Amino acid sequence: MSHVFADLTTDRPTGPQADPAAAQTGVLTGALIRLNDADNVLIARVALSLGQPVSLDGTPVRMRAQVAAGHKIAARAIAQGEAIRKYDTVIGRAARDIAPGDHVHSHNIELIDFARDPGFCQDVRPVDFLPEAERATFMGIVRADGRVATRNFIGILASVNCSSTAINRIAAWFTPERLADYPNVDGVVAFAQTSGCGMSSPSEHFDVLRRTIAGYARHPNFAGVLIVGLGCERNQVADLVSSQGLDQPSTDGPGVQTLVMQNTGGTRATIEAGIAAVQAMLPAANQVRRQPVSASHLKIGLECGGSDGFSGITANPALGAAMDILVRHGGTAILSETPEIHGVEYMLTRRAVTPEVGQKLLDRLAWWERYTHGHNGQFNGVVGPGNQQGGLANIFEKSLGSAMKGGTTPLQAVYEYAEPIVQSGFVFMDSPGYDPVAVTGQIASGANLICFTTGRGSMFGSKPAPTIKLASNTPMFERLNEDMDINCGQVLDGERSVQEMGQAIFEHILEAASGTRTKSELLGLGDHEFVPWHIGIVS
Known part of the structure; x- marks a missing residue:
């Protein structure tokens, strides 16, 4: 498939751009699906065989190819260079003349790019918000600071790939049998990663990594978090915690705890210390109860x-x-x-x-x-x-x-x-x-x-x-x-x-x-x- 640029008229959104339920305006029964009256392709609802008779807008045609379900066929003759339209939206142009009933796919569609009017704000519709009293509810977990959770985990995060084995071993220790006394805790889970060192810092990658780790550490679905580092990595644990505001006092149990392997005594000592740290978090984590909260959360x-x-x-x-x-x-x-x-x-x-x-x-x-x-x-x-x-x-x-x-x-x-x-x-x-x-x-x-x-x-x-x-x-x-x-x-x-x-x-x-x-x-x-x-x- 070639990727070419064409000077076409700016495409104006219609169909699903205005309403995703527009798919329902098409005919979804029978062998073929028409999504928009302006389309020159139809979608095969079921697999179609070569020579199979089909009706294209009332005109009997025999299939010119074997076409799998979900693929497109030409609803009419499409000339080389003509725009291919699905949902009345241009998805490419014909790389050659296409006959009615032909399979339309990457072999005969060229990808085209062209100017589009961004039309800022032109399709903004007011939202009919429901009054608070009429909003749906779910059984959520409300943290002390008002955040609402859908699950209740204890998380273990690695600042660097070098501490990933340690955090996996810590989490693995907490088998279902060992968590049986804490039925309100969904589990102890490790989030190993493959970066944290061997990277440019400062850099966009470095900022993104720290922002991601911090986002998990703050997530309401965690009752407690342990961050484990090696000690010599670029993504230093102390700097990570302070730069992301994770060192603030927590109103929700233990907050963020940290371990550095080179300071703790190595792999075995860190795993033991990590297990002990998580064990100390479990009693408070288990105290949560679900209660009705608004779907707005x-x-x-x-x-x-x-x-x-x-x-x-x-x-x-x-x-x-x-x-x-x-x-x-x-x-x-x-x-x-x-x-x-x-x-x-x-x-x-x-x-x-x-x-x-x-x-x-x-x-x-x-x-x-x-x-x-x-x-x-x-x-x-x-x-x-x-x-x-x-x-x-x-x-x-x-x-x-x-x-x-x-x-x-x-x-x-x-x-x-x-x-x-x-x-x-x-x-x-x-x-x-x-x-x-x-x-x-x-x-x-x-x-x-x-x-x-x-x-x-x-x-x-x-x-x-x-x-x-x-x-x-x-x-x-x-x-x-x-x-x-x-x-x-x-x-x-x-x-x-x-x-x-x-x-x-x-x-x-x-x-x-x-x-x-x-x-x-x-x-x-x-x-x-x-x-x-x-x-x-x-x-």
Whole structure:
């Protein structure tokens, strides 16, 4: 697939940009799905075989290729150079003449880039906020300082890779049998990492790492935190604690405790001291009780991975509908994965509450263009093999679905990676598209629950904030039932509308936030998904 630039008329957002439930205006029954009357491609709801007769807007045509479910076919003749439109949005142009019934994919779509009007603030709609008394509630854990948790862990963080083995050994000592006397503690979990030294400091990478560790240390889902360092690393524990304000007296139990291996006596002595430190935290941590709290305390990180051609029709718009509900109840929805809004960023800038908010998003995209220049990365057009197999031809098509997770409410703020999120409503946090890195940043920013859509079937979980996984299609949901929480394929099957699916997702969020275990929690995922963003050189 070539990546070329074309001088096309600025694309004006319609369809799902205005309303993620717009997917429901298309016909979702039969063999083919039409998403917008202006589209020149249709989506195969089921696999289609070569020569199979289909009806294209009433005209009988025989399929000119074998096409997998979720892939596109030409609804009419498309001339070479003509824009390919999905959801009435340009996702590329025809690399050659395409006949009706032809498979339309990366082999005959060129990725084009062109000027887009950011239209700052033009699509801002007022939110019909519910009165406090009418807002939904969940059973949360209220900390002494008023922060609200959805889980109750004790966390152990490494300042550097060199202390990662020690923190893993400390956490491993706390088996279910040893925690049996502390039923209100969800576990003792270690967050090992691979950086902290061999890096430029000061640097952006250094700042991001410290901000990420501090975000976890402050997270309300921790009743207590232990930070363990080696002693000679660049990311010195004492400087980390003081620079990030982690040395302030805590009103919530033990606060942040620290150990330095070279001062403590080495590996064995540090493990023993760490075990003792955590044991001292457990009695207070176990004293928590859940109580009804407003859904306004929910901060939901929005993630997608292993997307397919149905993700932008079912799971993503349904999650967007759920986030619209959450925002009405006073909560916060956090969209991230900056490379995966590339090409449709105007969907968000038009909803920015101020031109400054919209410009900050464009500035982050400009940074990414410089950062990825000359590399064969997703930002530059190429999506992963799973995305390709699932029907997504390029980054613009993937971004079109990805952005729908944010719903339709105004974009209130744009944050740096792992920066504390203080603004409620719909916000954006800059991050890579790589799932573990993006979710790590969202949790560090304060997300207390993650909603993760997938079409191919991602095996992901997170701690201390749990992950809910949403399947885009029923066959995958049934095949991977042990890993998937919600089947958004019901939209494709005609069993629920996008809005009905959104309401079901919102209700599931309340249950998970109240303590009901998600599928990834039941499988024990989340111990190895702490992956801070590495930026820059390793020396």
